[in-house]
Amino acid sequence: MQVLSVTPEIFPLIKTGGLADVTGALPIALAGKGVTMRTLVPGYPQVMDAFKKKKPVHQYPLLQGGKASVHAVQIAGLDLFVLDAQHLFDRPGGPYGNATGADWPDNWRRFAALSQVGGDIAGGAISGYQPDIVHAHDWQSAMTLAYMRFGKAVGTPSMITVHNLAFQGQFGAGIFGELGLPAAAMALDGVEYYGGVGFLKAGLQAAWAITTVSPTYAQEIRSPEFGMGLDGLVNMRSVDLYGIVNGIDTEIWNPETDKHLVSNYTAKTLKARHSNRTAVEDRFNLDRDDSPIVCVISRLTWQKGMDILAAAVDGIVARGARLAILGSGDAGLEGALLAAAARHRGRIGVVVGYDEALSHTMQGGCDAIVIPSRFEPCGLTQLYGLRYGCVPVVARTGGLADTLIDANEAAVSAGVATGFQFAPADAGALLHAIRRLVEAHANPTIWTSMQRQGMKADVSWDKSAEKYLELYRLLLSKRAV
Numbered sequence: 001m002q003v004l005s006v007t008p009e010i011f012p013l014i015k016t017g018g019l020a021d022v023t024g025a026l027p028i029a030l031a032g033k034g035v036t037m038r039t040l041v042p043g044y045p046q047v048m049d050a051f052k053k054k055k056p057v058h059q060y061p062l063l064q065g066g067k068a069s070v071h072a073v074q075i076a077g078l079d080l081f082v083l084d085a086q087h088l089f090d091r092p093g094g095p096y097g098n099a100t101g102a103d104w105p106d107n108w109r110r111f112a113a114l115s116q117v118g119g120d121i122a123g124g125a126i127s128g129y130q131p132d133i134v135h136a137h138d139w140q141s142a143m144t145l146a147y148m149r150f151g152k153a154v155g156t157p158s159m160i161t162v163h164n165l166a167f168q169g170q171f172g173a174g175i176f177g178e179l180g181l182p183a184a185a186m187a188l189d190g191v192e193y194y195g196g197v198g199f200l201k202a203g204l205q206a207a208w209a210i211t212t213v214s215p216t217y218a219q220e221i222r223s224p225e226f227g228m229g230l231d232g233l234v235n236m237r238s239v240d241l242y243g244i245v246n247g248i249d250t251e252i253w254n255p256e257t258d259k260h261l262v263s264n265y266t267a268k269t270l271k272a273r274h275s276n277r278t279a280v281e282d283r284f285n286l287d288r289d290d291s292p293i294v295c296v297i298s299r300l301t302w303q304k305g306m307d308i309l310a311a312a313v314d315g316i317v318a319r320g321a322r323l324a325i326l327g328s329g330d331a332g333l334e335g336a337l338l339a340a341a342a343r344h345r346g347r348i349g350v351v352v353g354y355d356e357a358l359s360h361t362m363q364g365g366c367d368a369i370v371i372p373s374r375f376e377p378c379g380l381t382q383l384y385g386l387r388y389g390c391v392p393v394v395a396r397t398g399g400l401a402d403t404l405i406d407a408n409e410a411a412v413s414a415g416v417a418t419g420f421q422f423a424p425a426d427a428g429a430l431l432h433a434i435r436r437l438v439e440a441h442a443n444p445t446i447w448t449s450m451q452r453q454g455m456k457a458d459v460s461w462d463k464s465a466e467k468y469l470e471l472y473r474l475l476l477s478k479r480a481v
């Protein structure tokens, strides 16, 4: 089975968040199941620099304002189609904005171009390649499905995975004329959204199947509270809506072999975590003692509940835990957390920035990871935490509700608990969970059992990849009808 994946990010080439982890891991997980997944990705500088032989398999004299070409290459074990369009993607900064983080004003053009090329490939533009299924991710590639539907690939099954419904790609009606879609597409059941153009909306409308990254989030987005204005459409499409929880790459995230750890370990040699813990204490200027170190590895945003954390920091310290925070994002939240670190020297340490290597060391050395998200489609850091014996403390929402077993009395006595859940997502509930954590941590039998239980949990892609495969098969059977 040939599947074309279309994505704005893919690990290890270009990553701003969990989407890249998923699009990078899924092709590898599916390869063993008879699926060949090729991924169309923009030719950002990081991607273009990763391959030498530049021999295009398809060319555009004019694509959204300039010349473009598509290259078929293999990088880091991934089969890629790279869209080389210098006028759109050859820019410094991140994939969506400049070095200061401001969005590029022509993002609609950049991702319409990516999607148009996705639609063209689905329609047979590259000789010798015909995908059986097209799988798009988030608003940046969602329009692929509209280009398919209003173009040549209307009969090819398509799927969109929503990693975060909050990001929708909404633009003014004025851009429609430049998208190269027929006038009929500017309709309620097409790309039109509240009088403008909605990229994610268009994808949700056109997709043969919609998936999101956990069963709980798939239910939540049907409600106004989590639906972000799209709950009506999501409900309309609920027959075709599926929740498939993310896995993680268990080779990259393996405490036994992880090169970013000072000391490797297994569930049987948990004491070896100690030197990683010392490395975290040094890096975050924390006191050396036996109290639990709770870490945060996150974008610093409202979604991730970082304001809830900021409101709870004094209480966390008062309850006897230390905090190691790695993150970047909202300047106000960065400031609040840095101020907390200044107030509580030795008890709270903050590193502002994005540091993949340090995130591994933290999972391998901290006692717990806290994730107070207001909504969380799946969440990956709790899965890394489980695998590393870094016990997750999470708000009970989305994938955070689906992926761990709360340490209530029954679960603890049955020896199945893997973490702490709290609700609602506010400072009071978070502090109550921290108190439970500190108590559990003081009891080595309970704590070690929770760590080991988490490390036993199946967080690999295997089961989830199987579910994607089932869904691909279902879509193919619909095509045959």
Ligand SMILES: Nc1ncnc2c1ncn2[C@@H]1O[C@H](COP(=O)(O)OP(=O)(O)O[C@H]2O[C@H](CO)[C@@H](O)[C@H](O)[C@H]2O)[C@@H](O)[C@H]1O
Pocket (backbone or CB within 6 Å): 016, 017, 018, 019, 021, 022, 163, 164, 213, 246, 297, 298, 299, 326, 327, 328, 353, 354, 355, 356, 359, 376, 377, 378, 379, 380, 381, 399
């Ligand atoms: N400062 C920092 N330094 C180093 N690494 C950092 C970091 N900040 C974050 N990361 C890393 O970035 C990734 C974040 O993934 P998440 O799943 O937590 O959230 P994200 O909101 O990006 O993804 C969206 O898509 C994913 C994938 O579907 C869903 O799991 C999620 O719920 C949804 O919001 C993790 O690999 C984490 O370790």
